[in-house]
Amino acid sequence: MPPDLRFAAERAKGFMPSAEGQALFEIGCAYASLGPLCEIGTYCGKSAIYLGAAARLAGSVLFTVDHHRGSEEIQPGWAHHDPALMDPRVGKMDSLPFFRQTIAAAGLEEQVIAVVGPSATVSRYWNTPLALLFIDGGHSDDPVTRDYEGWSPHILPGGVLIFHDIYPNPADGGQAPYRVYQRALSSGDFVEVRTEGSLRALERQVSPRRTNADS
Incomplete structure (x- = not known):
């Protein structure tokens, strides 16, 4: 990964460990020649730098989808809440200004395109085929399921489907992303091609294999 973009990613607000971010960049590079990339869950743009760097090298783009009002786990009173992201004018979280600053500082404004709105709503009107989909939005059952089903x-x-925060052991973290990841694996449409920490990459099969449920 270009050193300047690695530095920008490591300085940005967010929850993506460096090793997982590097893996995200490498996976992006491997698939970006097929078409555009899409990320569900922007927050302040940390992971968008890793994927945006891959998009720039491949001559592609990254669409990053978020309503920017914060998922459940970063609201006031929760462990990952950052008071700096509160907009006192409306009494709600607003990560969009931080995202814009992050991407501008990284020099990726031409490659990283913000789509501001609820993921489920945007997915209903989306028609562009994707080379890569990274699901890292809300981490409870309903949002993860809707992101998977909609996108x-x-x-x-x-192409490739990537999940973040996959914890087979419940003691390590929430189980909703893990359950949806297992669902994707059992669908017959995807085969796992890479793991790094809590990151899982599943490649969509050109000819999906049949499962017992298909018989």
């Missing part, structure tokens, strides 16, 4: 059909054959 995974847009992944091209040979």
Whole structure:
């Protein structure tokens, strides 16, 4: 990864460990020649730098989708809440200004395109096939399920679906992303191609294998 972008990513607000971010960049580089990339869950743009760097090298773009009002786990009173992101004018979280500053400082404004709105709403009107889909939005069952159901059909054959915060052991973290990840694996449409920490990359099969449920 270009040193300037690695430095920008490591300085940005967010929860992506460096090793997982590097893996995200490498996976992005491997698939970005197929088409555009898409991230669900922008926050302040940390992971968008890793994927945006891959998009720039491949001559592609990254769409990053978020309502920027914060997922459940970063609201006031929760462990990951950052008071600096509160907008006192409306009494709600607003990560959009921080995202814009992060991407501008990284020099990725031409490659990283913000789509501001609820993921489930945007997915209903989305028609562009995707080379890569990274699901890292809300981490409870409902948002993860809706992100998977709404966005995974847009992944091209040979493209890749990436999940973050996959914890097989409940003692390590929440189980909703893990359950949806297992669902994707059992669908017959995807095969796991890489793991790094809590990151899981699943490639969409050109000819999905049949499962017992298909018989």
